[in-house]
Amino acid sequence: RSASCRSQDGTASEQCLQALKQWQVEPATVDFIASHGQTIYHAPARAHQHKNYPNATLQIGDGDHIAVKTGILTISDFRQKHVAAGGEGAPLALYGDVLLCSKQDENRILLNMGGIANLTWLPEHNLPKVVCTDIGPGNTLIDAACRKYFNQPYDKDAQIAYSGKVNEQLLAALSDHPFFTDTLPKTTGPELFNLKYVEQAQQSSNTTGISNEDLVATLSAFTAQTIADFIKINFPADNIKLFASGGGASNPFVMDHLKKALPHVTIADTSALDINPDAKEAILFALLGNEAIVGEPIVIGDNPAVLMGKFSFPA
Secondary structure, three states, X not given: OEEEEOOOOOOHHHHHHHHXXXXXXXXXXXXXXXXXXXXXXXXXXXXXXXXXXXXXXXXXXXXXXXXXXXXXXXXXXXXXXXXXXXXXXXXXXXXXHHHHHOOOOOEEEEEEEOOEEEEEEEOOOXXXXXXXXXXXXXXXXXXXXXXXXXXXXXXXXXXXXXHXXXXXXXXXXXXXXXXXXXXXXXOOOOOOOOHHHHHHHHHHOOOOOOOHXXXXXXXXXXXXXXXXXXXXXXOOOOOEEEEEEXXXXXXXXXXXXXXXXXXXXXXXXXXXXXXXXXXXXXXXXXXHHHHHHXXXXXXXXXXXXXXXXXXXXXX
16 A cells, blocks of 8 residues: 655645545555655756756755655655666656556556646557657746736636637647657756746737737647647557547647547546546555565666655654
């Protein structure tokens, strides 16, 4: 039995203990905690462009503190081993998606729309051709605009987006960045996709005067369009099933636009695979923690074949 914790409010150890209490699970019955931490900076070499420095990523949330305060073995800092082995430290969904979601006779896409949108392509009968990569913004720009202009943490049920109108000039400007044509696999984060990025796109497209509702609608369409364009360019197969997770899977505006843009793709959320769309990332890190204890490195194409996570003991 494992617990996967990702802190939002309070310390990670407090979050874990509160969750266990809510679930009526005694800490003594938990084998380990898998803690992702909180990414505060992500800097692949292609982004920082300092040729003498490698890929870099930084998460806060110390495993020793969690282990001591909860009394539970804690596995954390998963991404550093991936970086040390030549990867960019993300996306790590590849390993869980292959183990849990691949099906030999189906072309599947596992799309996760958290702050950043990433996907795993699981082609039928061809595990070496698996692709896992970031695509672009998921919820990060939408949420940032909602916080700034509406004092809301996110666009619940896409009410704001539906009240606005997509501005095509701004949408084109947002899409005009070399990241979208960069080689695969690639990673990104809010270091690139932030409100400064949006403001620059508005200035270049002369759309600084649009309403805040139109802005949120356009940012929502931007998320859907970048995902749809990526899939159409890179995975031209007809018989594709897409399973969405993360906060974006609960955004009807984004999902509606995806379905209209990808009529040849069967689209559902991961509940169709018996995986809660809001819990998929937690499940992934619980799996990575388990693999760190009892597994073996997973060989998938050219991806780093490593076991990830650092161990912190409660005493």
